[in-house]
Amino acid sequence: MLLWINGPFGGGKTQTAHEIQRRLPGSVICDPEHPGFGLHRMLPPGLRADFQDLAAWRQGVVEVLDLALSKHDGVVIAPMTVTDSGHFAETVGRLRELGHDVRHFTLLAERETALKRLRERGLGHLLRYVSGKKAGLRRESWAVQQLDHCLERLREPEFAEHLWTDHSTVAKTADRIAVLAGLTLLPNTEGPLRTRVRQAGVGLRHIRFD
Template sequence: MLLWINGPFGGGKTQTAHEICRRLPGSVVCDPEHAGFGLRRMMPPGLRGDFQDLVSWRQGVVEVLDLALTRHDGVVIAPMTVTEPAYFAETVGRLRELGHDVHHFTLLAERETVLRRLRERGLVRALRFVAGKDTGPRHESWAVEKLDHCLERLREPEFAEHLWTDRTTVPKTADRIAVLAGLTLEPHRGGALRTRLRQAGVGLRHIRFD
């Protein structure tokens, strides 16, 4: 089974994916963004654009996820924003055509909620600055620039199942996805502080210095 978790940048996809993985034995997170940034780094800086526009990214994601789904004995989780219908068909749609059990979910939130979450990434910007890799909030600015487009496009019926996350937590969102996919997660343990520390750890592991 594949759980593809869609949503706007800053919408909680990665946190939710890792929450499910932590509480679902045998599951694994296969992040399509890793392939995209790898392809992006191969190109001269002046040619770097949206890696989703590369056919090689779309085909590569399908190839890798197809392999993982075929050979891995467990649920595969892919957190990835895809808003273009054609690209959605070439990735999620193609995996369904190959016969895989694909459950797609889009995490949505009001614009102000997503903006607040993006502002909370200030620690990421600070660490980039300390490392001398980044002197400005480029990624967050790019995410804000794309936000309205993402929210508008992802509300379309083709990107269902829609889950609104404004007034819920990451563990509860994970619980909801599990119920809809027919999965049983281990109970969420730990108080609010422990949960925040765990989520901070996920965020730190996903810092990109480029």
């Protein structure tokens, strides 16, 4: 089974994916952003637009996820924002055509909630900015610019199942996805402090600078 977790930038996709992976033995995260940023590195900076517009990204994501789903004995989790209908068909749709059990979920939140999460995520980027690495803050600015478009597009029926997260913790959102997908997660026995530390670590590991 593939759990594709969609949603706006700063919507909690990565944290939710890691929460599910932590509590679902045998599951793995296959992040479609990785080949996207790899393709960016191959291009001159001035040519680095949205990597989802590259056929190589869409085809590569399908090929890699197809391999993981075919050979890995466990649930595969892919946290990735996709708002273009054509790109959605060429990735999520194509994997379904190949016979895979793909469960797609879109995490949604009100604009104010999403902006607050982006600002909190940007704190780690700010630390690198003052050290002279500005790419992190530029990416946060780009994410904010894309927010309204993402929130509007992802509310469309084609991007269901929709899960509103304004008043939900990451753990509760993971629980909801598991129930809808027919999966059983291990109980969440973490205390609040340990959860904050672990989630901060996840956030820091996913800061990009190129």
